Amino acid sequence: MSMRIPAEPAAARPEDTVQPSAKGRDAIRQQVRGFLIVGAVCTIASVAIFALIRPILGVQWANLISLVLTSILNTDLNRRHSFGIHERARWIGDQRRGLWVMLLALGLTSGSLWLLHTVAPGASFLDELLVITAANVLAAVTRFLLLRYWIFRRIRNS
Numbered sequence: 091m092s093m094r095i096p097a098e099p100a101a102a103r104p105e106d107t108v109q110p111s112a113k114g115r116d117a118i119r120q121q122v123r124g125f126l127i128v129g130a131v132c133t134i135a136s137v138a139i140f141a142l143i144r145p146i147l148g149v150q151w152a153n154l155i156s157l158v159l160t161s162i163l164n165t166d167l168n169r170r171h172s173f174g175i176h177e178r179a180r181w182i183g184d185q186r187r188g189l190w191v192m193l194l195a196l197g198l199t200s201g202s203l204w205l206l207h208t209v210a211p212g213a214s215f216l217d218e219l220l221v222i223t224a225a226n227v228l229a230a231v232t233r234f235l236l237l238r239y240w241i242f243r244r245i246r247n248s
Contacts, residue, residue, distance in 0.1 A: 118238075124172030125234050128164060133226060136160040137219065149207070149218060153199050161192035164233075165241075173242040187241045194236075195229035 139156035147155070165188030169175040175184075202225040206213050213221075 121172045121238060122234070125168060125230075125237070128167040128171055129230050131167065132160045132164040133223075135163065136226070137222075140219075140222070141215075144215070144218075149203055150200055153203060153222065154196060157192055157196050157199065158189075161188055161195070164188070165191075165237075168237055169242070173237070175242060184241055188237075191233050191236050191241070194232060195226065198229045199225040201225075 136156045136159075139159060140152045143155060144152035162185060165185055166181075169181070169184055199222050202221045203218060206217060206221045210217065
């Protein structure tokens with residue numbers, strides 16, 4: 091029976107000295123930071139679209155249109171800036187799953203607006219914006235989790 095003496099380990103590279111848990115924390119920090127920036131941009135765009143078309147189409151249609159338009163933008167920006175996916179492969183599939191996530195946001199915002207107008211039929215435009223913003227915050231937390239663990243899970247597994 092021969093015993094082999096292990097060779098001296100090669101000099102550690104900087105990326106090898108970082109613990110996997112630290113790498114994971116850095117990745118999630120970067121994803122959250124990108125998500126917050128993208129979220130701010132898309133929220134401003136969504137509120138602007140909502141405010142512009144609400145007088146013409148009404149509350150629910152304005153909500154639907156603003157969410158659909160900004161959802162496509164949001165998924166694309168999050169692919170690139172939050173999750174570092176730059177290739178065009180799987181773009182359509184990611185957008186399709188992003189639209190499913192948008193349906194959840196639509197349910198939250200539409201339901202919140204419906205509830206607001208049921209409880210306070212004379213609610214002001216400012217009341218609507220506050221309710222939509224609160225519902226969007228809840229939808230954003232859910233959206234981040236679904237983007238990270240469902241839509242873009244492939245980057246965590248590679």
